[in-house]
Amino acid sequence: MARQQMQSVRLDGEDIVSIRRELRRYFHQSFDLFESLFDLLKSDDVFYQQSEPTRHPMIFYFGHTAIFYINKLVTAGVLQERLNPQFEALFAVGVDEMSWDAQSDRLRWPSVDEIRSYRQSVRICVDGLISTFPMRLPITQNDPFWAIWMGIEHERIHIETSSVLHRQMPLEFIRPHKDFPLCLSRGDFLENSLIFFQGREVTLGKGDEDHGLYGWDNEYGFERYKVESFEASKYLVSNGEFMDFVAANGYGISQWWDDEGLKYLKIRNSTCPPFWIPHDNGSYTYRALCEEIEMPYNWPVEVNALEAEAFCRWKSAQKGIDYRLPTEAEWEVMAQVGEVEEDVFDDSKANLNFAHYASSVPVDTFSHGELYDVVGNVWQWTQTQMAPFEGFKTHPWYDDFTEPTFDGKHNIFKGGSWASTGNEMVRTSRYAFRRHFIQHAGFRYVIGEGDNDILKQARIDALYESWNKQYG
Numbered sequence: 001m002a003r004q005q006m007q008s009v010r011l012d013g014e015d016i017v018s019i020r021r022e023l024r025r026y027f028h029q030s031f032d033l034f035e036s037l038f039d040l041l042k043s044d045d046v047f048y049q050q051s052e053p054t055r056h057p058m059i060f061y062f063g064h065t066a067i068f069y070i071n072k073l074v075t076a077g078v079l080q081e082r083l084n085p086q087f088e089a090l091f092a093v094g095v096d097e098m099s100w101d102a103q104s105d106r107l108r109w110p111s112v113d114e115i116r117s118y119r120q121s122v123r124i125c126v127d128g129l130i131s132t133f134p135m136r137l138p139i140t141q142n143d144p145f146w147a148i149w150m151g152i153e154h155e156r157i158h159i160e161t162s163s164v165l166h167r168q169m170p171l172e173f174i175r176p177h178k179d180f181p182l183c184l185s186r187g188d189f190l191e192n193s194l195i196f197f198q199g200r201e202v203t204l205g206k207g208d209e210d211h212g213l214y215g216w217d218n219e220y221g222f223e224r225y226k227v228e229s230f231e232a233s234k235y236l237v238s239n240g241e242f243m244d245f246v247a248a249n250g251y252g253i254s255q256w257w258d259d260e261g262l263k264y265l266k267i268r269n270s271t272c273p274p275f276w277i278p279h280d281n282g283s284y285t286y287r288a289l290c291e292e293i294e295m296p297y298n299w300p301v302e303v304n305a306l307e308a309e310a311f312c313r314w315k316s317a318q319k320g321i322d323y324r325l326p327t328e329a330e331w332e333v334m335a336q337v338g339e340v341e342e343d344v345f346d347d348s349k350a351n352l353n354f355a356h357y358a359s360s361v362p363v364d365t366f367s368h369g370e371l372y373d374v375v376g377n378v379w380q381w382t383q384t385q386m387a388p389f390e391g392f393k394t395h396p397w398y399d400d401f402t403e404p405t406f407d408g409k410h411n412i413f414k415g416g417s418w419a420s421t422g423n424e425m426v427r428t429s430r431y432a433f434r435r436h437f438i439q440h441a442g443f444r445y446v447i448g449e450g451d452n453d454i455l456k457q458a459r460i461d462a463l464y465e466s467w468n469k470q471y472g
Contacts, residue, residue, distance in 0.1 A: 034065060160420055192237070242303070256314045304435060324383060378440050
């Protein structure tokens, strides 16, 4: 059931029997949740539809998470033979389009039933390994069981990213599902205000220790930051607050957008956030996972980083104050002061992990200190580009997970969304997407010392030059 998700399994302890049992449960729950999400598609024909023109049809993602287990187990030396070499090549690459004008390859996809059968074979294979393969505790990054955990956490990422693609699929191809309920609490937006945070030093990164939890390679190492005092919006920016920007023709006035944002507007022909549906009378409705509803003005707006930055430029001009997105380090200050310092976020205190709904909730529902939604509801864009911490080492079993994101084109977002599970709920996790990508992501704004657009672009250019020399 979507509303009964486990938290990320711990890798330490002394009871191997208990760890095996917990891991088996975690694996099957991940597998089941991912497959139940695809029950939202009305028929097998829909698996061959593209909800997003620069991404593969949904059949690719349905096969991708299964072949990932096998490919990583082969790489780790756990398996000596593949289950289906053709599938394990066909479904391996193509998750991130890496270019706005890329098109899905004209590939010959297998039938949905063939992939269902393959997924069942993978389920049996991995379950058998969890049950019988020699285990030593604690499990660390070079342990064969790490490859299994990697497969589970990878599938949990795709539970969320596939749900984003499902929200982009025309409703005629989607059906409701009892495991994915919608929040019914909706209302007018609340006036936002600013909360002061005293400057402090923070350390990001988990060093070289696993701390008992699975981690992606970009989480390791550390950096120390001196964060100057700043103020942050009490609430995430709501649909109602963002509506002022849309009503002021914010998408039609070029001065609010940088060059990358203007390219996005031209390619997408966007006039409003991606999950808003405009109507001829000037009103908007809202696309939830499985249905179209009246605009929930007090829910967080979902936009990409370019839209969030454009809003901040517009708001700065209206108020005569420089509003911007927070940095990754400033989010850490908010998390620490907001009493969410625990290693794994508590889904009883935040809209995470499908624990409440398969949708956002009003922005004044879950408080964390003086702020709301420091974690949960929607991811929060930061102005920080993904870059390695001091001591970063690429994990050899998944060398294309993080390295492509060091190019200056990927911004970090923090805190998780209603669809975030597993490692996405760990405080030290770091996820980044291209700034134009659509996710269950929104933002809060801050005022305080920070980069202007010139300094930001210089940093992006420097990151790209460094990345291109090392990885390009």
